[in-house]
Amino acid sequence: MRFPFPIDAELPLYLAPMAGVSESPFRRLCRRFGADVVVTEFLSAEAIRRENKATLAKLRFAADERPIGVQIFGADPAGMGDAAALVTEVFEPEFIDINFGCPVKKVVRRNGGSGCLKDLDLVQTVIRSVASHTHLPVTVKIRSGWSEEMRDPVTIALRCQDAGARALALHPRTRTQMYSGAARWEEIAAVVDALDIPVIGNGDIKTAEDAVRLQRGTGCAAVMIARGSFGQPWIFDQTRALLEGKPKPPAPPVEEKFAVAVEHAKMAEQYEPDPRGAAIEFRKHLGWYVKGLPGSAELRKRLYAVESFAEIEDIFGEYLAGERSEPVAVGV
Numbered sequence: 064m065r066f067p068f069p070i071d072a073e074l075p076l077y078l079a080p081m082a083g084v085s086e087s088p089f090r091r092l093c094r095r096f097g098a099d100v101v102v103t104e105f106l107s108a109e110a111i112r113r114e115n116k117a118t119l120a121k122l123r124f125a126a127d128e129r130p131i132g133v134q135i136f137g138a139d140p141a142g143m144g145d146a147a148a149l150v151t152e153v154f155e156p157e158f159i160d161i162n163f164g165c166p167v168k169k170v171v172r173r174n175g176g177s178g179c180l181k182d183l184d185l186v187q188t189v190i191r192s193v194a195s196h197t198h199l200p201v202t203v204k205i206r207s208g209w210s211e212e213m214r215d216p217v218t219i220a221l222r223c224q225d226a227g228a229r230a231l232a233l234h235p236r237t238r239t240q241m242y243s244g245a246a247r248w249e250e251i252a253a254v255v256d257a258l259d260i261p262v263i264g265n266g267d268i269k270t271a272e273d274a275v276r277l278q279r280g281t282g283c284a285a286v287m288i289a290r291g292s293f294g295q296p297w298i299f300d301q302t303r304a305l306l307e308g309k310p311k312p313p314a315p316p317v318e319e320k321f322a323v324a325v326e327h328a329k330m331a332e333q334y335e336p337d338p339r340g341a342a343i344e345f346r347k348h349l350g351w352y353v354k355g356l357p358g359s360a361e362l363r364k365r366l367y368a369v370e371s372f373a374e375i376e377d378i379f380g381e382y383l384a385g386e387r388s389e390p391v392a393v394g395v
């Protein structure tokens with residue numbers, strides 16, 4: 064299936080847009096570990112249009128992240144168009160993605176994100192406006208509907224395609240479900256059947272095996288991984304190996320995991336202007352990297368208290384030294 068921008072893979076693996084997570088350092092790391100496409104977290108069209116400093120700062124990305132999509136949200140077609148024009152002119156990503164999936168109250172209250180799904184005429188007007196303000200391909204990310212009663216992913220997807228969306232990612236839950244229940248992968252298969260544009264399957268991929276099952280079971284043109292990448296960016300390389308019929312490379316040993324976490328931390332330190340704030344924001348990643356390790360509760364407690372990046376290497380070093388000298392006691 065042809066994507067509307069060049070990608071080096073027949074079956075691309077996407078790092079999902081994630082607020083507070085799919086930021087430049089993590090996107091670069093995931094690209095290095097085999098993600099073929101990355102997307103920014105969702106950014107308010109209104110804030111972009113007003114040239115809000117914090118929002119524009121989040122639009123910065125590095126050359127090694129490409130191909131990259133910038134995701135915008137908003138329910139005002141003119142504002143969405145203006146934001147798309149500014150992003151195109153100043154940042155030149157490979158594509159603009161429109162968020163029709165965000166379930167957060169603050170966003171849907173003003174009909175942004177999945178709030179738009181209550182009004183498919185509005186969805187189409189927004190897509191048309193964005194497409195008419197950029198020469199870049201416009202893609203969309205949707206949920207299966209606003210509520211159970213309004214659940215109709217095929218109709219929503221067809222309306223998006225008709226309005227000019229060039230690829231569509233489906234997270235097959237409704238807004239009302241938020242993250243409860245299971246993602247209904249059969250809805251991805253139905254949308255794949257109905258659409259001519261590439262469909263990107265998303266939802267509940269926790270392992271490389273899940274990613275392959277989702278792709279094989281639905282025929283989707285690409286898979287998108289969100290929470291499954293937390294603390295394990297190598298899930299992309301593992302998925303690629305399985306898709307190619309090769310054995311799955313094992314997760315790295317603990318020393319290597321820590322080295323990846325430190326590399327990630329160093330990129331975050333370089334990228335963020337406020338080192339203390341950035342270190343505090345980074346704590347969540349540290350928690351994800353050490354999940355499941357022996358003695359991880361104690362280790363996590365220490366990592367959740369860091370206020371500078373320098374502390375991270377010391378804590379990891381002490382953990383490894385303790386593990387080597389008292390292998391039996393760790394985790395007891």
Ligand SMILES: Cc1cc2nc3c(=O)[nH]c(=O)nc-3n(C[C@H](O)[C@H](O)[C@H](O)COP(=O)(O)O)c2cc1C
Nearest residue numbers: 079080081082104105204234266267268288289290
């Ligand atoms: C912390 C977090 C932030 C998210 N932020 C966004 C976002 O900015 N834009 C978006 O389209 N989806 C966002 N999502 C939804 C994910 O992209 C994805 O659709 C959802 O998590 C289901 O995929 P998963 O089961 O692989 O996590 C977010 C999800 C999480 C967990």
